Amino acid sequence: MKREELIADDRRYLWRPYTSSEDHERKDPLVVVDAEGPWLIDADGRRYLDGSGAWWCNNLGHAHPRLQRAIHEQADRWMHCSLAGTTHEPAVRLAKELVAIAPEGLERVFYSDNGSTSVEVALKIAFQYWQQNGERKRRYFLSLPGAYHGDTIGTMSVGAIDAFSGVFSPLLFETLRPEEPPAEQGFEGVIAQIEALLESRGHEIAAVIVEPLVQGAAGMRMYTPAQLRRIDAARKAAGTLLICDEVFTGFGRTGSFWASEQASVAPDLLCTAKGLSGGALPFAATLASARLYDGFRGGKNRALMHGHTFCGNPLGAAVCLEVLAIYRDERILEGIAPRSEAIAATTARLEALAGVRRSRSLGMVAAVDLGEGGYLGELGWRVHDEARTLGAQLRPLGDTVYIVPPLNIPLEDLDRLLEILERSIATVVGSK
Numbered sequence: 031m032k033r034e035e036l037i038a039d040d041r042r043y044l045w046r047p048y049t050s051s052e053d054h055e056r057k058d059p060l061v062v063v064d065a066e067g068p069w070l071i072d073a074d075g076r077r078y079l080d081g082s083g084a085w086w087c088n089n090l091g092h093a094h095p096r097l098q099r100a101i102h103e104q105a106d107r108w109m110h111c112s113l114a115g116t117t118h119e120p121a122v123r124l125a126k127e128l129v130a131i132a133p134e135g136l137e138r139v140f141y142s143d144n145g146s147t148s149v150e151v152a153l154k155i156a157f158q159y160w161q162q163n164g165e166r167k168r169r170y171f172l173s174l175p176g177a178y179h180g181d182t183i184g185t186m187s188v189g190a191i192d193a194f195s196g197v198f199s200p201l202l203f204e205t206l207r208p209e210e211p212p213a214e215q216g217f218e219g220v221i222a223q224i225e226a227l228l229e230s231r232g233h234e235i236a237a238v239i240v241e242p243l244v245q246g247a248a249g250m251r252m253y254t255p256a257q258l259r260r261i262d263a264a265r266k267a268a269g270t271l272l273i274c275d276e277v278f279t280g281f282g283r284t285g286s287f288w289a290s291e292q293a294s295v296a297p298d299l300l301c302t303a304k305g306l307s308g309g310a311l312p313f314a315a316t317l318a319s320a321r322l323y324d325g326f327r328g329g330k331n332r333a334l335m336h337g338h339t340f341c342g343n344p345l346g347a348a349v350c351l352e353v354l355a356i357y358r359d360e361r362i363l364e365g366i367a368p369r370s371e372a373i374a375a376t377t378a379r380l381e382a383l384a385g386v387r388r389s390r391s392l393g394m395v396a397a398v399d400l401g402e403g404g405y406l407g408e409l410g411w412r413v414h415d416e417a418r419t420l421g422a423q424l425r426p427l428g429d430t431v432y433i434v435p436p437l438n439i440p441l442e443d444l445d446r447l448l449e450i451l452e453r454s455i456a457t458v459v460g461s462k
């Protein structure tokens with residue numbers, strides 16, 4: 031199919047995610063015909079560095095030969111059977127390996143197929159746990175301002191990004207949440223409000239849910255391990271559960287395997303997706319403590335009545351097992367230090383540009399705020415257009431531009447990506 035024909039049919043038949051009809055009709059998408067490592071290759075053979083990591087999940091580069099082989103080998107056997115009444119080696123082995131690398135105390139694995147469902151499962155486990163273990167008053171969740179946990183009704187209820195979920199507010203359940211502090215005040219005000227809420231209403235709270243260290247969709251906002259530890263200490267004092275949504279931050283994105291490790295925080299529930307499958311297939315898991323699993327012991331009336339057709343899908347599980355093997359064999363985490371230094375040096379330099387409000391980095395995440403327009407701001411999109419002409423594909427969060435490249439991006443490609451980021455930003459906001 032020719033590029034023009036394909037774009038015409040895309041406009042005619044697709045309903046694209048997070049895309050206004052105006053943009054769908056007006057802006058030309060990149061037509062990807064191939065991809066390898068950190069590169070996307072378009073219909074004209076042009077190569078673009080994939081700065082948004084296939085929407086934050088491509089941790090090992092595109093078309094990793096070992097992941098391709100793992101999928102082939104499993105597909106040659108069989109592709110799917112359920113985890114209800116049947117079981118299979120890929121799902122069982124993966125659960126065992128995930129428990130071995132999970133933060134202390136997480137001993138059970140519940141599978142689903144995307145980040146949102148992994149969070150839904152965590153919310154349902156936490157809620158039902160208290161309902162059937164004598165603390166029925168614990169029916170609220172506490173989340174952070176700017177929280178993003180997915181796009182289903184339950185995850186939007188604990189989320190707090192008005193541009194995404196505002197219209198649905200009549201459908202959402204009530205969630206406790208500190209007020210958004212002024213941008214310049216940082217995260218300290220939030221922590222103080224969380225401590226106060228847990229002190230006054232802790233006995234009504236089923237769980238505190240956080241994106242540890244980096245609030246992705248809020249604009250790659252960052253807070254410190256010490257601040258995460260304070261949230262953890264306050265929730266422990268209130269006797270409530272902690273859910274770490276590591277859908278984005280897990281699998282090395284922030285420099286450690288799990289972001290919560292940097293704070294030595296051990297949650298009761300941990301959600302993982304995105305990098306779990308190396309960004310190759312839809313696959314997710316919710317890890318739970320033995321205490322939570324024990325709270326569901328008994329007959330049918332105490333079971334978790336939740337399951338998805340593709341829970342533990344063998345193709346997905348096989349690819350996740352290979353992802354873990356690649357992290358070990360290719361020493362993926364050890365490779366982050368030199369890369370994150372290069373990233374940090376660039377964000378520090380960008381801070382000096384006249385039009386840059388703030389910049390920050392952690393591990394393999396760099397973010398630059400160009401304005402205060404939030405998700406609906408247009409400045410980031412101007413940088414996107416500029417970067418496209420220079421050979422990089424970005425996906426800004428409104429006025430915030432960021433990069434989340436594969437963790438194993440070759441250093442020279444990373445330097446090129448950082449140079450494109452810097453030049454595009456300088457072109458759009460001008461230099462001092």
Ligand SMILES: *Cc1c(COP(=O)(O)O)cnc(C)c1O
Binds near residue numbers: 146180246303
């Ligand atoms: C992306 C994301 C989700 C949702 O994952 P999907 O696979 O897109 O449903 C949930 N939580 C966080 C922190 C995310 O970044």
